Amino acid sequence: MKRRIITILAIMVLVAIAANWMVTTQYSELAGRERALLIVGGALLSGVISLFLFRPDEPRK
Secondary structure: OOHHHHHHHHHHHHHHHHHHHHHHHHHHOOOHHHHHHHHHHHHHHHHHHHHHOOOOOOOOO
């Protein structure tokens, strides 16, 4: 469980860094609040998706 949380947080941080880079280079006309909302939204969405994708395997009966 702990390893899964660490993996999810790492993915969220990487997505936030990539989103920050993309927003600042390609969409410089956006205000700071909109940039922050896009970055946080992308990080949270990637965290939720990876939460479902990295489920622990259930033992077969």
